[in-house]
Amino acid sequence: SAVISQKPSRDICQRGTSLTIQCQVDSQVTMMFWYRQQPGQSLTLIATANQGSEATYESGFVIDKFPISRPNLTFSTLTVSNMSPEDSSIYLCSVEVGLAGVGTDTQYFGPGTRLTVL
Amino acid sequence: RKEVEQDPGPFNVPEGATVAFNCTYSNSASQSFFWYRQDCRKEPKLLMSVYSSGNEDGRFTAQLNRASQYISLLIRDSKLSDSATYLCVVRVIKAAGNKLTFGGGTRVLVKP
Numbered sequence: 292s293a294v295i296s297q298k299p300s301r302d303i304c305q306r307g308t309s310l311t312i313q314c315q316v317d318s319q320v321t322m323m324f325w326y327r328q329q330p331g332q333s334l335t336l337i338a339t340a341n342q343g344s345e346a347t348y349e350s351g352f353v354i355d356k357f358p359i360s361r362p363n364l365t366f367s368t369l370t371v372s373n374m375s376p377e378d379s380s381i382y383l384c385s386v387e388v389g390l391a392g393v394g395t396d397t398q399y400f401g402p403g404t405r406l407t408v409l
Numbered sequence: 410r411k412e413v414e415q416d417p418g419p420f421n422v423p424e425g426a427t428v429a430f431n432c433t434y435s436n437s438a439s440q441s442f443f444w445y446r447q448d449c450r451k452e453p454k455l456l457m458s459v460y461s462s463g464n465e466d467g468r469f470t471a472q473l474n475r476a477s478q479y480i481s482l483l484i485r486d487s488k489l490s491d492s493a494t495y496l497c498v499v500r501v502i503k504a505a506g507n508k509l510t511f512g513g514g515t516r517v518l519v520k521p
Contacts, residue, residue: 401452
């Protein structure tokens with residue numbers, strides 16, 4: 292398994308500002324994921340972050356709005372830029388742990404960052 | 410059509426009763442299947458993987474029907490602590506990396 296921490300756990304921000312969310316894992320992992328869970332909705336993948344390469348963004352998400360850093364195998368950041376009230380959501384970091392190539396990898400989630408944009 | 414669909418519920422279940430619900434997926438290339446549990450204001454946590462032959466973990470039984478493209482979860486002898494949202498998760502393995510797709514969740518409320 293993996294133990295994941297996120298900072299901050301919650302924040303209230305003004306529109307037009309940016310927030311950087313940090314994700315720390317207790318072990319080295321190749322792939323880290325960033326998800327968004329809007330109120331009453333399920334999880335939507337924003338991007339996949341591999342160490343040493345550019346993050347891969349899902350349809351509807353762009354690097355200018357959600358820049359991601361992955362400086363090493365235990366840490367990643369997601370920035371929500373130029374925020375608007377529509378960005379109010381829970382942002383979750385996730386890692387995949389398991390046997391490579393077997394397809395039985397399990398994803399573990401951080402506790403999430405609850406963001407409210409006024 | 411959503412890639413992974415679930416009945417949102419809520420399923421109101423008397424304590425001690427059995428509840429079952431399904432999840433349908435549209436991508437026939439889906440290769441791995443999971444049920445996650447999410448408590449209110451908490452992160453999702455893996456409940457169980459779903460294997461082709463079906464599998465059981467205590468009071469929880471998961472089934473996979475590839476022909477009809479659905480998975481199911483059955484909870485026996487429901488406990489108050491089983492109240493949660495159950496997320497159906499499907500993985501498609503691609504060259505670019507694995508991708509998980511989440512259903513909208515099925516809310517279960519177990520009542521005394």
